[in-house]
Amino acid sequence: MKYILVTGGVISGVGKGVIASSFGTILKHCNIHVTSIKIDPYINIDAGTFSPYEHGEVYVLDDGGEVDLDLGNYERFLDITLHSANNITTGKIYQHVITKERRGDYLGKTVQVVPHITDAIQEWVERVANQSVTEDGTIPEVCIVELGGTIGDIEGMPFVEAFRQFQFRVKKENFCVAHVSLVPQPKSTGEPKTKPTQSSVRELRGLGLSPDLIVCRSEMPIGDSAKEKISNFCHVAPEQVITIHDLTSIYRVPLLMEHQGVIEFLNDRLQLNIGMPRPRCFMRKWRDLAERVDHLRKDVNIALVGKYTKLEDSYASVTKALQHAAIEAGYKLNLTFIEAANLEQTTKVEDPVLYHEAWQQLCRSNGVIVPGGFGKRGMEGKMEACKWCRMNDKPFLGICLGLQAAVIEFARNVLNLEMANTTEIDLNTTYPLVIDMPEHNQGQMGGTMRLGKRQTQFINNNSILKKLYDNKDVIEERHRHRYEINPEYIADLEAAGLKFVGRDDQNVRMEIAELEGHSYYIATQFHPEYLSRPLKPSPPFLGLILASVGKLKYYLARGCKFSPRQLSDNESDDEYALEEMTKMQLSNGVSRSGSSSTSGIND
Secondary structure, three states: OEEEEEEEEOOOOOOHHHHHHHHHHHHHHOOOOEEEEEEEOOOOOOOOOOOHHHHOOOEEOOOOOEEOOHHHHHHHHHOOOOOHHHEEEHHHHHHHHHHHHHHOOOOOOOOOHHHHHHHHHHHHHHHHHHHOOOOOOOOOOEEEEEEOOOOOOHHHHHHHHHHHHHHHHOOHHHEEEEEEEEOOOOOOOOOOOOHHHHHHHHHHHHOOOOOOEEEEEEOOOOOHHHHHHHHHHHOOOHHHEEEEEOOOOHHHHHHHHHHOOHHHHHHHHOOOOOOOOOOOOOOHHHHHHHHHHHOOOEEEEEEEEEOOOOOHHHHHHHHHHHHHHHHHHOEEEEEEEEEHHHHOHHHHHHOHHHHHHHHHHHHHOOEEEEOOOOOOOOHHHHHHHHHHHHHOOOOEEEEOHHHHHHHHHHHHHOOOOOOEEEOOOOOOOOEEEEEEOOOOOOOOOOOOOEEEEEEEEEOOOOOHHHHHOOOOOEEEEEEEEOEEEOHHHHHHHHHOOEEEEEEOOOOOOEEEEEEOOOOOEEEEOOOHHHHOEOOEOOHHHHHHHHHHOOOHHHHHHOOOOOOOOOOOOOOOHHHHHHHHHHHHHHHOOEOOOOOEOOOOOOO
8 A cells, every 4th residue: 555645834725635635646546546535633422513613614425434624625526435534533543442441452551642542543554544435446546644733733743754764664665755835925025025935834843744745835935946946945856845825726736737747756756667768648537627726617606605604614515516607507696695694684784784685696696506504694685595596486406404495484474483493503493394303312412313315205306406306206315414304294395396206215304305397496405525536526506507598498308418519608498409300300311391301411
């Protein structure tokens, strides 16, 4: 097994996750099977109890693991399935060691950071790397390990020491260090400053790890003089300094790294036996994706009505899923974040400017998405957004809490159950449309929800979402929720037009709701964003984008396939369908007037 350790310097959030994912993408295109591990130095067991404002969204894996959002980057870039063990935290390591100590595994010895904690880290990394299996059953050849935080952080020291030892444990030819560092460019001079990188590399070397590659992040491109300076002061060759400036999209990052000779270096350093020279079609699909992103000209405006909009990373997977769908449809995504509470009447009284701005943004959108969340704040605003979409035939997608908000709003305003609510907000509500789940373990916070990949069965063949899922009878999506739609109200809701077309395998839990007669009013209890991929967008998100630009009907009519050319900006579904029907008639020898054609269609 080969290992690539990715560390970060100068500041956090420098882009280690994208760089680590890019290493994997490049190697995967070289037919090297890869897996990934993310190390987070916090003491929490996992990310499940975090507020989204702490580290962004909580990403959920197939096995129900609640992990750091960087594992979402790995899965999307590499199109692989990871597990909860692929996310290591300080809490997990200490819990593992303390459990062994209580069991007497250390035979009365004094348990210390060195060697017991550092040994546990090394064993965990080695075990996960060697037990990982790709989708086709192949054992990976390379494991990419991202060490979260910044070199020099006190909480990261045990991990740095563990990898200092690990490089000798697995031998030099199997271990490579890539250090990602910020190169600031002050606007006053515009000159790239290498001193922070020099200091960061010096500290890393002082801790016993020498970087094999230095990846320099900057706002603007860095010249050769700065690269040579970093090379001279950081004890690496110039070709070992990789520069990554801000690009038009993250899909350009692997291409820029490949252009700077990363493959040749890794092939030599880790003895990967990658065939040279590479074919001309190397990374063709990835290049085509990057080109498509750069040449999108038509816009689609989507409003995201959420509770954590002050930090966009709180909805990282939702944003990515919308981007994947928009790219597939040939549109550039313009995403507007609307704080749900600003749509409420209380805000109108307290701050009418915020209230009117929020409603203007909502009204200008082509489509609306209401994602998941927890708690009371902003719930009424989410329901206002649902109501507006329902009454104005505006394309709508609700996810998790978005489904619950849509159902409660429907019950209040269509079934006239004015006091309808969720027991999460009002435990004694007269009409509990949303109730606590039996699996929920009261008194404990972490890992108590319905988590991970579960089956959903379609029970309605006319479902829009079933068509978008290639008419599958059963699908699998990931879940993260405590509350569900109360089965007692299903008959009344469906009689009024809100159909629950997808349910769990026991036909008890409501998974998908669709509103009859609406162009696209769909809500899911599961989180489809977690399985969206750049080259394979999530069906509910693709449906929202297509409905938002008026192309969904035609897409469904074609059997969920795009036409050879993209629809023009001013062409409607009906116009394009008429044009295609006319072409078919002509191809069968029928003219526009309905008479038999006397000449071939190529005349």
